Structure formats: structure tokens, C-alpha cells
Amino acid sequence: MNIENIREFNRYYARILGLFNQRAYGLKYSFSEARIIEEIGMKPGCHSQYLVDYLKLDKGYLSRIISKLEQDEVLYRETNKCDSRIKSLYLTEKGESIFNEINGVTNKYLNHLLKDISEQDSKELIKAMTSIKTIIGDQYEK
Amino acid sequence: MNIENIREFNRYYARILGLFNQRAYGLKYSFSEARIIEEIGMKPGCHSQYLVDYLKLDKGYLSRIISKLEQDEVLYRETNKCDSRIKSLYLTEKGESIFNEINGVTNKYLNHLLKDISEQDSKELIKAMTSIKTIIGDQYEK
DNA sequence: TATAATAGTTGATATAAGCAACTATTAAGG
DNA sequence: CCTTAATAGTTGCTTATATCAACTATTATA
Numbered sequence: 285m286n287i288e289n290i291r292e293f294n295r296y297y298a299r300i301l302g303l304f305n306q307r308a309y310g311l312k313y314s315f316s317e318a319r320i321i322e323e324i325g326m327k328p329g330c331h332s333q334y335l336v337d338y339l340k341l342d343k344g345y346l347s348r349i350i351s352k353l354e355q356d357e358v359l360y361r362e363t364n365k366c367d368s369r370i371k372s373l374y375l376t377e378k379g380e381s382i383f384n385e386i387n388g389v390t391n392k393y394l395n396h397l398l399k400d401i402s403e404q405d406s407k408e409l410i411k412a413m414t415s416i417k418t419i420i421g422d423q424y425e426k
Numbered sequence: 427m428n429i430e431n432i433r434e435f436n437r438y439y440a441r442i443l444g445l446f447n448q449r450a451y452g453l454k455y456s457f458s459e460a461r462i463i464e465e466i467g468m469k470p471g472c473h474s475q476y477l478v479d480y481l482k483l484d485k486g487y488l489s490r491i492i493s494k495l496e497q498d499e500v501l502y503r504e505t506n507k508c509d510s511r512i513k514s515l516y517l518t519e520k521g522e523s524i525f526n527e528i529n530g531v532t533n534k535y536l537n538h539l540l541k542d543i544s545e546q547d548s549k550e551l552i553k554a555m556t557s558i559k560t561i562i563g564d565q566y567e568k
Numbered sequence: 569t570a571t572a573a574t575a576g577t578t579g580a581t582a583t584a585a586g587c588a589a590c591t592a593t594t595a596a597g598g
Numbered sequence: 599c600c601t602t603a604a605t606a607g608t609t610g611c612t613t614a615t616a617t618c619a620a621c622t623a624t625t626a627t628a
Contacts, residue, residue: 410428412553
């Protein structure tokens with residue numbers, strides 16, 4: 285197993301994602317904010333605790349971001365009926381449109397990045413990505 | 427071309443790299459500092475401008491980090507003989523050992539991450555990574 | 569030689585993040 | 599039940615990280 289190859293890939297892909305995020309989130313919201321919006325957009329009704337675990341954010345920090353996004357009317361909270369400690373998170377209409385905007389910018393950049401890639405290669409690319417996901421899987425959770 | 431697959435991979439791999447960095451750099455130095463140390467370790471004699479371009483850091487911010495690392499005796503600077511504006515960057519012995527330490531921690535985590543992967547799969551993994559690098563290439567520079 | 573461009577530094581400031589103490593609520597053990 | 603422990607989230611305080619713009623020194627260009 286050649287670890288060095290993997291590390292090189294990590295450095296390489298870290299740069300791609302870095303550039304990616306730089307452009308994708310050249311919007312009104314920071315990287316963490318955008319990740320939160322995306323995550324709630326994809327998992328409506330999720331809880332803060334989930335975001336803390338999944339995005340590895342400090343719960344205090346997250347709490348503040350969520351308050352800010354609530355004030356901005358990007359999202360709203362609904363207190364759980366069975367357990368009033370828990371609040372479910374949802375995007376507002378405005379939040380949805382920001383979510384779409386983020387998706388739009390991201391897709392646009394991806395299209396730009398991949399515009400010269402042949403049909404053949406793009407199939408190969410997705411195959412490779414799927415392969416990595418399958419092999420590494422979810423072990424990294426631990 | 428299914429952009430959504432790629433975006434999913436990006437989210438997936440962003441998490442892996444995030445966790446990765448979190449652990450890898452649970453050392454004395456921050457993520458940016460570690461990236462700088464790594465980069466100088468791999469490209470001894472490189473210039474600040476290169477790091478600014480390559481790592482997309484603010485030149486003022488970078489300047490401060492470099493000063494700090496110089497004070498810590500992690501690196502040293504050599505003024506270019508032909509153009510005294512330019513300073514070449516090198517790791518000191520201490521810097522080298524930190525570089526090795528970063529590599530060590532990173533490798534250790536990678537080994538942990540991949541410990542249950544078969545010989546077959548690890549070959550597949552590296553093939554997939556190589557494939558991605560080849561297909562996407564260096565276009566993202568632009 | 570005057571002017572523009574480049575490399576890097578510095579000061580001031582904003583943003584992001586982390587820690588620990590706190591409230592409110594729910595779960596669990598005797 | 600009732601006390602104690604655990605959980606979800608909030609808040610105050612502090613530090614780390616990053617950005618911007620003005621600045622010096624040096625080199626390239628017209």
C-alpha cells in the first residue's frame with residue numbers, strides 16, 4: 285500500500301476543493317454557513333447535534349451561526365413536541381433560494397472545470413469517484 | 427455528465443480531508459502553517475510568491491506566518507543574489523523534523539483509515555485516485 | 569532617469585472558532 | 599416519586615485565523 289500516492293491525491297484534491305469553495309461561496313455566506321445551509325437543505329428537519337457531529341463544528345459556534353441565519357430569515361426552528369430540548373431546522377423560502385444559488389454557483393464552476401473533458405473521461409471520472417467512496421466507505425466516522 | 431455525483435464526492439471527500447487535517451495537525455502548528463511547512467519541505471528554496479499562488483494565502487498573512495516560523499527556527503530565508511526582493515525559503519533541521527512529524531502523523535492516520543482494506547482494494551483505490559488526477563489535471567489553475 | 573511593477577512587511581481590523589459555564593429539559597436509578 | 603445524571607442548546611469570554619490597505623525596498627521598463 286503506497287501511502288504516499290494517497291497523500292499526494294489528498295494534497296491535490298484539497299487544492300481543488302479549496303479553489304472550489306473559494307468560488308462557490310463567493311456569496312454572502314461563509315464556508316461554514318454555506319455548509320450548514322446545504323446540509324439543512326438536503327436534510328430538512330435535522331438537529332443541531334447532527335450538524336455538530338457531521339460537520340465537526342463547535343456547538344456554541346454552530347448555535348450562533350444558526351441564530352444569525354434565523355435572524356436573516358434563511359432558516360427557522362421548530363421545537364420538537366416530545367422533547368423540547370431538540371429543535372428541528374428547516375430552510376425558509378429565502379433559504380431555499382440561497383441553497384439553490386449555492387448549488388448554481390457550484391455547478392457552474394464544476395462545469396467550467398470539466399468543460400474540456402470528454403464523455404468517455406467523465407464517465408471514467410465518476411467511476412473513479414464512486415470507487416473511492418465505496419472502498420474507503422464510512423470507516424472514517426470512527 | 428452528472429454533476430451531482432461529483433458534488434457528492436466533493437462533499438464526501440471534504441469530510442475525509444477535514445477529519446484528516448484535524449488529526450494530522452493536532453500538533454503544534456495550524457493547518458496553514460503545516461501546509462507551508464510541507465510545501466517548503468517538498469520544494470526547498472521556493473519563494474513566498476509561490477506559496478501565495480499555490481496555497482491561495484494572503485501575502486500579508488503568509489508573511490507573518492513565515493516570520494513566526496523563522497522565529498521558531500522552523501525555517502530560514504536566503505535573499506536572492508540577483509534580486510534582493512526575493513527570499514528563498516528552506517526548512518531548518520528542526521523544520522525537517524517537524525515536517526517528518528507531520529508526515530508521520532498523517533501516515534499513521536491514513537494507515538488507520540485504510541487498515542481494513544484488502545490489497546486488491548488498495549490497488550483499486552490508488553488507481554482511482556490517479557485516474558481522477560489525470561482526468562481533471564491542472565486546469566483548475568486557471 | 570522618471571515611472572511602473574514586483575516582493576515582501578506592517579498596522580489595523582474583521583471574521584471564525586473554541587472553551588467553559590450556564591439554562592432548560594429529559595432520562596435513569598434507587 | 600425524587601434525586602442525580604445526561605443531553606440539547608445558549609451565552610460570555612477569549613484566542614486564532616484571515617483580510618485589507620498602506621508602506622518600504624528593489625528591480626524592470628519606457
